[in-house]
Amino acid sequence: MSKLTHFNEEGRAKMVEVGHKLNTQREATCKGSITMKPETLRRIIEHDIYKGDVLAVAQVAGIMAAKRTSELIPMCHNLFLSGADVQFHIDRENSRIEVLASVKTTGKTGVEMEALTAVSVTALTIYDMCKAIDKEMTITDICLLRKSGGKSGDYVRPGTEEDEIPLV
Amino acid sequence: MSKLTHFNEEGRAKMVEVGHKLNTQREATCKGSITMKPETLRRIIEHDIYKGDVLAVAQVAGIMAAKRTSELIPMCHNLFLSGADVQFHIDRENSRIEVLASVKTTGKTGVEMEALTAVSVTALTIYDMCKAIDKEMTITDICLLRKSGGKSGDYVRPGTEEDEIPLV
Amino acid sequence: MSKLTHFNEEGRAKMVEVGHKLNTQREATCKGSITMKPETLRRIIEHDIYKGDVLAVAQVAGIMAAKRTSELIPMCHNLFLSGADVQFHIDRENSRIEVLASVKTTGKTGVEMEALTAVSVTALTIYDMCKAIDKEMTITDICLLRKSGGKSGDYVRPGTEEDEIPLV
Amino acid sequence: MSKLTHFNEEGRAKMVEVGHKLNTQREATCKGSITMKPETLRRIIEHDIYKGDVLAVAQVAGIMAAKRTSELIPMCHNLFLSGADVQFHIDRENSRIEVLASVKTTGKTGVEMEALTAVSVTALTIYDMCKAIDKEMTITDICLLRKSGGKSGDYVRPGTEEDEIPLV
Amino acid sequence: MSKLTHFNEEGRAKMVEVGHKLNTQREATCKGSITMKPETLRRIIEHDIYKGDVLAVAQVAGIMAAKRTSELIPMCHNLFLSGADVQFHIDRENSRIEVLASVKTTGKTGVEMEALTAVSVTALTIYDMCKAIDKEMTITDICLLRKSGGKSGDYVRPGTEEDEIPLV
């Protein structure tokens, strides 16, 4: 075989090697919101949506999606999740639902992508089940609140009071 | 962020945290049956089915499904399976095929769901390949025969002689 | 290329060609049961299970599985499902839950495999969420109740009163 | 079989029947943004990220996710996509990247969920590939811009000039 | 929203729009080979491999992979397959197994990718099941033999006698 010429050194995607990293307990908590019309929010709370109990379905979708994150995100490592949870905070004042997801693992990589994916798919499912009555819904402010474990140490999002981040 | 109000404390689904559990060798053996017309059973045994060798295909389907259990069962942890096997017992007297599946892992959770899923998908595949000639087939008696490993200890289904459970 | 010798004519599996079949409206309704201890049934009904509202999660799992049937069953055609529903019948007398699934399509093949898969995965999910308190649960009597559409005509399971099959 | 009692009429999720709907050409265009530090944006544009050319990878991830939308969103119909595209708009002023996705089908249901999923997974992939240098990135303003086809008619997001929506 | 600047016009991947194409009957037949030691070939034929009947398993794997082609190939359209078959030709003289796959659809795009994927995964499965005894196996000569249907018309690989292409 002739000598290898890297085709495109700078543009090359790879799944970064993490074999040397330690298996440590890791956790990530993320949040996001979906804003909607007050009438839509009311009907979700009162279970008055044609397709069923919106939040029960969305929660299941978010947890299932967390487990499949590495299938969706190309350079994301597949890993064993030791736990996952999705919770909701109804924010009537701003006519929106906040989605919180927390994921844990004992492994070599962090789980922020799994938690972000759980938040995203939970919000997308809420959108799907209400889109017949509200096409202006907007999914917004998806971000990492806190992560722990791993060499880079713990992280709390600046401007966030840690005791306000739920222990999901 | 405002204080979190759990939307629905009692109705909330979560993937239970197992990070504190030990990685131990675990095994589960499950069984199930599919009953059919004697003529259907005869044709399966004699490889006289249009779609091919029914049991060979069903066995592959069952083992592949075991590996994807956590994609199907929402709150089931994904895990590494160290081995999986599916076997058949032809029960001419009762005109049925018994499906036995055994799955092993070294991990933090049991593998009974993987073994039950293997049994179910194996039986469904038998159904699929014979449905053109027998629509009354019934899948029945899917249950756990034995499990070992983990904190809750070993289990043998009451009324089952352990030496009658195959070492698959 | 040398002349082809079919390696194993009789034992060969294939996905049967259906290109010549008509796209017709097709429907299938299937059922199955999961038996359990009366105490387990009581706790499911009262939403008193650690992992959450069992039937809400199981229902979502069953519908999602129906859409992935062709990934699980090797020789099953992939197709567009126009609708799917899963319902429960609490049978306190026999301490079991009956699962009913109905699936519809406009296509070239029937949807009994999709409905049977929905029933199976719904029941497996119930098992998963209750297995910590009841290892003897048994999934049983999974069968086709009714199908319509396609060249082979309508089918109602012998011994079944059609008006007792729910219009799910 | 005893008479069916719907376990939970109001809380029941189902995949709504669409068999009676017409197969029409349908299209949806959605957008979303990911905000980041100016330094992160600069490095993405200059392909100076360890994991590779960020946007090339994210675009592929978004298109692949669009095809798997019905696996992620529980009550979303699976369907044939006739085309899908993802584009980027670099917004240096606000230090963010806008993601635009357009999906088309000839079918019985709309494709806004596919386009929203493409936007979400594209943005999540950008996050994944840059998270080592910027943990404060936020995915925001994911919404439907325009849809066409189907009985409910065309839709343009209020406040949006239609000629500003790209023909992706 | 500000005017869209295509980030990278020439480097942009998309799933090409095929909505205007006709739904026609399409078919593709592909082949490939896996070469091995004569001893390996002998043991496959005699079913003397530890992991089981190699070709029966490989055939199922190939057909299942054909159905999932659009999940693997980023810009490949998902579509309904009306039929799929995989066959083997034992070539003792050259100590190899030829894999032939044929896939059919009624749709807007061709199915050569599905047939090529079926050949590839069938060969990979043969490799997997024999790798303990033969690490030098080589998968080779995967190509399109014939396709029909669609606007571009029929195709037969140059140098191939059409009557030598099997009607799988």
Place this chain on the structure above:
Amino acid sequence: MSKLTHFNEEGRAKMVEVGHKLNTQREATCKGSITMKPETLRRIIEHDIYKGDVLAVAQVAGIMAAKRTSELIPMCHNLFLSGADVQFHIDRENSRIEVLASVKTTGKTGVEMEALTAVSVTALTIYDMCKAIDKEMTITDICLLRKSGGKSGDYVRPGTEEDEIPLV
């Protein structure tokens, strides 16, 4: 339960038990080639293909496929990949592109199937994106170059100079 009669002892497929094996660092490097017309190769290099930057997309596809190997290959164990890379070598003289894939894990089984799958799907993606202009492309010479780790020890393909195998 009556005594089990193994239906088909010699023809039985199983996922071989590896629970007793050690978790060691394992690596595999594989290669393969896709031959094409000189004009096709020129257009790939110059990014002059309608569907986009061919090699960037193919590389992502190959890495994503590596993570899903155990879904495609029936008796292949699922495992955690600690790293994966795909590289290209443009061979103008022979008018072909060589694909090299390297996969690493810390686990109980080798990763040659993951690397072979990455090579195969990368090459299939190149085919897909160029098939409109070149139907004679052929995927060829897919084989294992080197593996390390595990009880069976290190392996270098006979006839290969180890220093010519790239450290991907």
